[in-house]
Amino acid sequence: MKKNVLVVCPAGGHLCEAHIALEHVRETDIIYVTNPLPHFKKKPPSNMQFIIDPHVNVFKYFLNFLSALKIYFQTNPRIVLSTGGGISISLFILGKIMGATTVFIESGSRIQFPSKTGRLLYPFSDYFFIQSEQLQTFYPRAKQIGIL
Numbered sequence: 001m002k003k004n005v006l007v008v009c010p011a012g013g014h015l016c017e018a019h020i021a022l023e024h025v026r027e028t029d030i031i032y033v034t035n036p037l038p039h040f041k042k043k044p045p046s047n048m049q050f051i052i053d054p055h056v057n058v059f060k061y062f063l064n065f066l067s068a069l070k071i072y073f074q075t076n077p078r079i080v081l082s083t084g085g086g087i088s089i090s091l092f093i094l095g096k097i098m099g100a101t102t103v104f105i106e107s108g109s110r111i112q113f114p115s116k117t118g119r120l121l122y123p124f125s126d127y128f129f130i131q132s133e134q135l136q137t138f139y140p141r142a143k144q145i146g147i148l
Contacts, residue, residue, distance in 0.1 A: 005022065005081060006072075006077035006079065006080045006081070006091065006095070006100075007031070007081050008088040009034060009083045009088055010087050011037045013107070014083040014085050014107065015083075017107065018032075018082075018083045022081070032049070035051065035052070049075075051067045051071065053085075053087045054086050054087065055086060056086075061086075061090070068091040071091065072091060078100060079100060079102075080094075080100045082104050084107050089120060089121065092124060093124050096124040096126075101127070102121075102124055103125065103126065104118065104122070104125040104127070105129045105131070105145075106129065106135060108132075111134060113135075118139070122142075129145045130142045132144075
């Protein structure tokens with residue numbers, strides 16, 4: 001299943017921001033990777049895959065990495081995009097190592113201070129976007145895009 005864009009982020013606000021950012025990209029070119037929530041379990045969209053949310057559990061980070069390997073090699077994306085969340089770390093870094101273009105959009109909820117995931121993935125990002133100009137000091141090469 002070859003897709004152009006692999007979007008990895010937690011369900012909820014992060015997923016909503018990613019969907020807004022990609023509103024002009026054909027849905028058939030996107031595969032979403034997120035954590036399984038009850039409303040997705042009955043009939044998940046065909047372009048959605050699920051990965052474990054590791055939160056702060058080291059064992060779950062290992063399981064997340066194994067799932068990331070499987071998903072990455074199944075999809076072989078050209079672009080890996082994330083809007084944050086620990087769920088995205090493995091797939092994002094794997095994408096960078098494997099030569100995909102990596103894009104990170106710092107959450108709109110981050111106005112004054114950067115997120116942990118943003119700080120971690122900044123060095124692995126080919127393109128890094130912020131929604132608040134106050135974050136420019138933390139991310140000097142980021143491009144400010146305004147609120148999504």
